[in-house]
Amino acid sequence: MAKIIIDGTEVDVPPEYTLLQAAEAAGAEIPRFCFHERLSIAGNCRMCLVELKGSPKPVASCAWGVRDCRPGPNGEPPVVNTRTPLVRKAREGVMEFLLINHPLDCPICDQGGECDLQDQAMAYGVDSSRFHENKRAVEDKYIGPLVKTIMNRCIHCTRCIRFSAEVAGVPELGAIGRGEDMEITTYLEHAMSSELQGNVVDLCPVGALTSKPYAFAARPWELAKTETVDVMDAVGSAIRVDTRGREVMRILPRNNDDVNEEWISDKTRHVVDGLRTQRLDQPYIRDNGRLKPATWQQAFGVIAEHVKAAGANRIGAIAGDLAAVEDMFALKEMLSRLGVQNFDANHDGAAFNPSLGRATYLFNPTIAGIEQADALLIVGSNPRKEAAVLNARIRKRWRTGKFPVALIGEMADLTYPYDYLGGGPDSLAETAAGRDIFADTLRKAERPLVLLGASALTRKDGSGVAALAAKAAVELGAVKDGWNGFGVLHTGAARVGALDIGFVPGASGISAAEMAMPGTLDVLFLLGADEVDVPPGAFVVYVGTHGDAGAHRADVILPGAAYPEKSGIYVNTEGRVQIANRASFPPGDAREDWAIFRALSDVLGAKLPYDSLAALRQGLFKAHPHLQRIGQIAPGDAADIRRLAAQGGATEKAPFRSPVEDFYLTNPIARASAVMAECSALAERRTALSAAE
Amino acid sequence: MSVRRVAPPELQPKEFSFTAENADWAKKQIAKYPPGRQQSAIIPLLWRAQEQNGGWLPEAAIRHVADILEMAHIRALEVATFYTMFLLEPCGKKAHVQVCGTTPCMLRGAHDLIEVCKRRIHEEPHHISADGNFSWEEVECLGACVNAPMVLIWNDTYEDLTPASFEKVLDGFANGQPVKPGPQIDRQFGAPVGGPTTLKTVKA
Numbered sequence A: 001m002a003k004i005i006i007d008g009t010e011v012d013v014p015p016e017y018t019l020l021q022a023a024e025a026a027g028a029e030i031p032r033f034c035f036h037e038r039l040s041i042a043g044n045c046r047m048c049l050v051e052l053k054g055s056p057k058p059v060a061s062c063a064w065g066v067r068d069c070r071p072g073p074n075g076e077p078p079v080v081n082t083r084t085p086l087v088r089k090a091r092e093g094v095m096e097f098l099l100i101n102h103p104l105d106c107p108i109c110d111q112g113g114e115c116d117l118q119d120q121a122m123a124y125g126v127d128s129s130r131f132h133e134n135k136r137a138v139e140d141k142y143i144g145p146l147v148k149t150i151m152n153r154c155i156h157c158t159r160c161i162r163f164s165a166e167v168a169g170v171p172e173l174g175a176i177g178r179g180e181d182m183e184i185t186t187y188l189e190h191a192m193s194s195e196l197q198g199n200v201v202d203l204c205p206v207g208a209l210t211s212k213p214y215a216f217a218a219r220p221w222e223l224a225k226t227e228t229v230d231v232m233d234a235v236g237s238a239i240r241v242d243t244r245g246r247e248v249m250r251i252l253p254r255n256n257d258d259v260n261e262e263w264i265s266d267k268t269r270h271v272v273d274g275l276r277t278q279r280l281d282q283p284y285i286r287d288n289g290r291l292k293p294a295t296w297q298q299a300f301g302v303i304a305e306h307v308k309a310a311g312a313n314r315i316g317a318i319a320g321d322l323a324a325v326e327d328m329f330a331l332k333e334m335l336s337r338l339g340v341q342n343f344d345a346n347h348d349g350a351a352f353n354p355s356l357g358r359a360t361y362l363f364n365p366t367i368a369g370i371e372q373a374d375a376l377l378i379v380g381s382n383p384r385k386e387a388a389v390l391n392a393r394i395r396k397r398w399r400t401g402k403f404p405v406a407l408i409g410e411m412a413d414l415t416y417p418y419d420y421l422g423g424g425p426d427s428l429a430e431t432a433a434g435r436d437i438f439a440d441t442l443r444k445a446e447r448p449l450v451l452l453g454a455s456a457l458t459r460k461d462g463s464g465v466a467a468l469a470a471k472a473a474v475e476l477g478a479v480k481d482g483w484n485g486f487g488v489l490h491t492g493a494a495r496v497g498a499l500d501i502g503f504v505p506g507a508s509g510i511s512a513a514e515m516a517m518p519g520t521l522d523v524l525f526l527l528g529a530d531e532v533d534v535p536p537g538a539f540v541v542y543v544g545t546h547g548d549a550g551a552h553r554a555d556v557i558l559p560g561a562a563y564p565e566k567s568g569i570y571v572n573t574e575g576r577v578q579i580a581n582r583a584s585f586p587p588g589d590a591r592e593d594w595a596i597f598r599a600l601s602d603v604l605g606a607k608l609p610y611d612s613l614a615a616l617r618q619g620l621f622k623a624h625p626h627l628q629r630i631g632q633i634a635p636g637d638a639a640d641i642r643r644l645a646a647q648g649g650a651t652e653k654a655p656f657r658s659p660v661e662d663f664y665l666t667n668p669i670a671r672a673s674a675v676m677a678e679c680s681a682l683a684e685r686r687t688a689l690s691a692a693e
Numbered sequence B: 001m002s003v004r005r006v007a008p009p010e011l012q013p014k015e016f017s018f019t020a021e022n023a024d025w026a027k028k029q030i031a032k033y034p035p036g037r038q039q040s041a042i043i044p045l046l047w048r049a050q051e052q053n054g055g056w057l058p059e060a061a062i063r064h065v066a067d068i069l070e071m072a073h074i075r076a077l078e079v080a081t082f083y084t085m086f087l088l089e090p091c092g093k094k095a096h097v098q099v100c101g102t103t104p105c106m107l108r109g110a111h112d113l114i115e116v117c118k119r120r121i122h123e124e125p126h127h128i129s130a131d132g133n134f135s136w137e138e139v140e141c142l143g144a145c146v147n148a149p150m151v152l153i154w155n156d157t158y159e160d161l162t163p164a165s166f167e168k169v170l171d172g173f174a175n176g177q178p179v180k181p182g183p184q185i186d187r188q189f190g191a192p193v194g195g196p197t198t199l200k201t202v203k204a
Helices: A021-027 A087-100 A116-124 A157-168 A199-203 A265-274 A296-309 A325-337 A389-398 A425-432 A436-444 A463-473 A494-501 A547-551 A593-604 A612-624 A638-647 A675-693 B020-031 B038-052 B059-068 B073-083 B103-107 B110-120 B163-174
Strands: A002-006 A009-013 A049-052 A078-083 A148-151 A173-176 A183-186 A209-211 A224-229 A238-242 A248-254 A284-287 A290-293 A314-317 A342-344 A377-380 A403-408 A419-422 A449-452 A486-489 A525-526 A539-544 A556-559 A569-571 A577-580 B095-100 B132-138 B151-153 B156-159
Touching: A002 A021, A009 A021, A021 A049, A021 A078, A049 A087, A087 A116, A157 A199, A157 A389, A173 B073, A199 A209, A199 A248, A224 A577, A248 A265, A265 A675, A284 A296, A290 A612, A296 A556, A296 A593, A314 A325, A325 A494, A325 A525, A325 A569, A325 A593, A325 A612, A377 A436, A377 A463, A403 A425, A419 A425, A419 A436, A419 A593, A425 A436, A425 A463, A436 A449, A449 A463, A463 A486, A463 A638, A494 A569, A539 A547, A539 A593, A556 B038, A593 A612, B038 B059, B038 B073, B059 B073, B095 B110, B095 B163, B103 B110, B110 B132, B110 B163, B132 B163, B151 B163
Parallel strands: A002 A078, A314 A342, A314 A525, A377 A403, A377 A449, A403 A419, A449 A486, A525 A539, A539 A556, B095 B132
Antiparallel strands: A002 A009, A049 A078, A148 A209, A173 A183, A224 A238, A238 A248, A284 A290, A284 A556, A569 A577, B095 B151, B151 B156
16 A cells, blocks of 8 residues: 545555545546546546646646555655646646537537536536637547447547457457547448447547437436336446437446446437337237237137136246236246146256255356456357457456467457367367367366356257356366356346246146147147147247247237336346346336236135335345345355256257347347347348358 | 548558568668567568558558567558658559658749649649559658758658659659669759869869
8 A cells, every 4th residue: 555645635545546536535626538447548638637746747637556656764654646737737737628629519419518528617617719720620420329429529549449458358449530520430431340439438538529319319317217127138238218208318337347337239329219108008919810909808708718728737937037026926826826837937948947946047256256266168159249248357357368268169359368178069068078188277276167058958958058168167167166167148038037936847747848739729828939839729928028939929019118118126147136226117018027917816706915116126036035135146056056067967069059149139128129230231241241251 | 630540441452461571671670670679660660561552551551560579450551640751541653742842942932843743743732643653742841951842752862843844753753763862953962053162272
């Protein structure tokens, strides 16, 4: 620790701190544009100038280390002043230079109201300009369908360049030219290809990079802001949903160092228009092959008719990837009361079995724990597409050095280099048996991490693959005291929660694959499950939000609430219990899913004993106490993984395939979004182009 | 300084790759830097690409060099647009004249040389003459102030110019027999005009 005096207050900070960090530790606020905690230091905006005693000129506090300060003549701690007239004058000068070429178009700028330059000009700007020449004019650039550019406003902080090169790992942005003519662009205005590109909009301290889909849609001060969590992938990123009236206008990231830091993927951010289109806003009943609008009572009546006619063993329920824990809990409770045992949330056939223990399906090392890992084996997963934000965390760890990564599965650009060990379970068996070079690397590592993609378990030999991966983790020292390096990366936000509450086949129940076989069931409930192919025969009740595959197959549609329209618990891939808050209301006659089941249960003669979400949660917490610890992880038991490893099982030779063929279209909300469709088409063209080369 | 962009597509060659000789040379340049730091060779490689392409740097060459050095295309473009000695648009086939216009040369008559350029080559800098053989631009100090005014054509400087001797230089390039580079008056390199003025008694 090093002592330093800031504005007369002596503070003790680590010597590697910069003056800016030290000043913040002392409670002094330093204005800045180019500096960002999660990016490298550029030191080019000069807004953070402070006075350092002994230095003839003010110094840029973001780029000046505490350990680089000279002590006083008698060994006194270095003295820094952040509020002297000199500092103020220096910053005013910097601000005047920045404003020389910055257009005065705040009234038509989307950043207006949440602009760093606007805010800081309030403190350091002067009311008039001494610059009488013409302002610089810069051509706007095309850099993709998500980020709009108004390059006159750019102040050359280079945050976006550093983000794309460092965090996203796709170095596409750059600064061409120099001096006054420096311009931010991609190579010849190609569209950016990163899944995290939307974050440059948040990083831009001015209005040079703004959100294209949100352009001119709303002003920040007219939006209601709701803090919630994302369900587009199993990471559970912290987000803020901004609404105006009933309409969701935009989605922004929130800071959560344990999960997403402050990044979110483009799907999370730009799925907004999908919440408005293709919505189911009233119940429908299929009549002579056509879906006809109906009332809730009519719809319930038809369902009751079919449920009563069917035996309990011929009724089933499949939960999709966006369902909240409460929804699944209510559905399960309702059908259990009728004696039904056929539940499955593994609609893709994944071999997750909660009876083996929670550790066998969690990302045990935790997302933040990736930074402690010192070797990584990825099995059957493409984290860049399945969990873009988690991939950024892996890349962050890789950038700090000494982090060997190996992949078994489909080859892909993960934004960091890796050793390719093979495509299928055979290669995994080789590694588990310690027969390849990387096994040695893992064994020598103190905290090795085995990342198992959930999709690797959707194969016929899924349980064998799970056991093999667990064996690799155990044999190669990933599971030991104080470190559990066996991590399952899920793709669906609902899956871990479903497994936690046991939304899986009961003792005599059948799996989703069996339920979807012709003739096995009379009545099938689909809770937002659009990825299941249900052949003709069964009477299908679809409870969901969008007119997607499930609704097309349905015999009765019950319109539910999408994730920003209901309060619900989601458990992310780490097993972290998070609560999504309601930001808006479901459209038309649509209702929150749990309330639908509560009302339906009455009609079915299996009345659920709760009339409010709070009462439901009480029941839920009683049955599954770990769900009430919001924001926390109930850790899995490492012994479960050893048992899973011992279980064994046959594996096939076929190589692993990534489940996410199209990052932008993985769920019904995204498939309803025009923005996501545009991104998807662009990505497809890019793939075709690079294949042609 | 002005905004610098790569030449429009209709002027760009479709492809660019180093000749076998230049590719070998590039390998040697890259070997000067430790593994993983091969990007450091970007400037020599771009320069060689410009020489190979007759004095200007096409977009395909920027990509080619970036691919050789395993760096993002935008990073190579940043370098190519930063340095004004990389010409991004086609230049004269026989000579691209860089006239120094910085103070010493300006005081000694750089303006007259520029007038010659305007008359003989093109009214505007960076434009190719009607016959396609010449282009010119004004540049900052090229470091031959003692012999001002001067011009740089390809790798050689022509110094102590007058409009008349400058025209001779241009004539030389036009008819394929360039005059001798260096001072165009009676002097040896940067030595005094008309022979030594000091140390005359020292014997060789």
